[in-house]
Amino acid sequence: MIDVSLQLSVSDTRRRFDLDVAFATNAPFVALYGPSGAGKSLTLQAMAGLLPVRTGHVKLNGRALLDTADGINLATEARGVGYLFQHYALFPHLSVRDNIAFGLTSWRRRLKAEDAARVDELIESFGLTAMARSKPATLSGGQQQRVALARALACNPQVLLLDEPFAALHSALKRELRAELQRVLAQRGIPAVMVSHDADDVLALADEVVLVEGGQVSQRLRADDADLRARLL
Numbered sequence: 511m512i513d514v515s516l517q518l519s520v521s522d523t524r525r526r527f528d529l530d531v532a533f534a535t536n537a538p539f540v541a542l543y544g545p546s547g548a549g550k551s552l553t554l555q556a557m558a559g560l561l562p563v564r565t566g567h568v569k570l571n572g573r574a575l576l577d578t579a580d581g582i583n584l585a586t587e588a589r590g591v592g593y594l595f596q597h598y599a600l601f602p603h604l605s606v607r608d609n610i611a612f613g614l615t616s617w618r619r620r621l622k623a624e625d626a627a628r629v630d631e632l633i634e635s636f637g638l639t640a641m642a643r644s645k646p647a648t649l650s651g652g653q654q655q656r657v658a659l660a661r662a663l664a665c666n667p668q669v670l671l672l673d674e675p676f677a678a679l680h681s682a683l684k685r686e687l688r689a690e691l692q693r694v695l696a697q698r699g700i701p702a703v704m705v706s707h708d709a710d711d712v713l714a715l716a717d718e719v720v721l722v723e724g725g726q727v728s729q730r731l732r733a734d735d736a737d738l739r740a741r742l743l
């Protein structure tokens with residue numbers, strides 16, 4: 511069960527955006543869908559603990575990652591979330607292997623043997639063995655996306671947060687990588703929350719769709735709603 515309620519504001523000198531979203535679901539794959547600037551990425555960032563929240567909660571199978579009423583606000587690294595950033599945000603100076611291992615290392619210690627084995631398993635299962643020592647810039651778009659996904663999974667997350675995971679890819683590759691993502695999530699039993707404004711991504715992957723507009727949830731739709739396609743397009 512993913513249970514989210516978030517109230518926050520972001521602003522700079524000229525703009526202010528108020529987010530007030532809430533949804534609770536048992537769906538294994540949830541899509542946050544809506545127009546550009548609706549507040550989808552801010553929702554994901556707040557769930558991951560990357561953004562200060564004024565009031566609200568984020569609960570995962572009953573475990574509070576954030577609950578402002580109880581003074582709970584776990585640090586990002588303690589939340590057990592894997593995050594795939596829009597445009598992947600790979601570290602250009604690190605190899606594929608070091609990108610994937612990044613969250614498991616620190617300046618104080620080297621990778622533990624069990625973590626190294628996990629990184630190697632991810633490299634192999636995502637077909638990245640031949641390029642494990644290469645820098646991200648030398649990889650194709652699909653390969654970079656696989657590195658980002660492997661990095662998000664390296665910390666053994668309880669939930670995967672995906673921000674526009676297929677936006678940079680052409681349509682044949684999108685189809686291939688959607689299927690790969692479904693396989694990986696089913697294999698590992700990890701629920702996912704995906705931000706997308708691509709109706710095809712949503713139709714292909716989501717069990718439940720949360721429509722976000724103007725910083726609020728405007729509708730909830732299930733994948734088996736007969737008119738889902740019509741309502742998304």
Ligand SMILES: Nc1ncnc2c1ncn2[C@@H]1O[C@H](COP(=O)(O)OP(=O)(O)OP(=O)(O)O)[C@@H](O)[C@H]1O
Nearest residue numbers: 520521522525527545546547548549550551552707
């Ligand atoms: N620090 C900030 N200061 C002011 N406004 C901000 C700040 N960060 C985000 N915003 C605004 O908040 C709104 C919601 O942003 P968000 O990134 O969540 O949109 P989105 O729904 O993910 O859109 P897209 O699909 O285009 O990525 C946007 O209008 C954005 O410009």
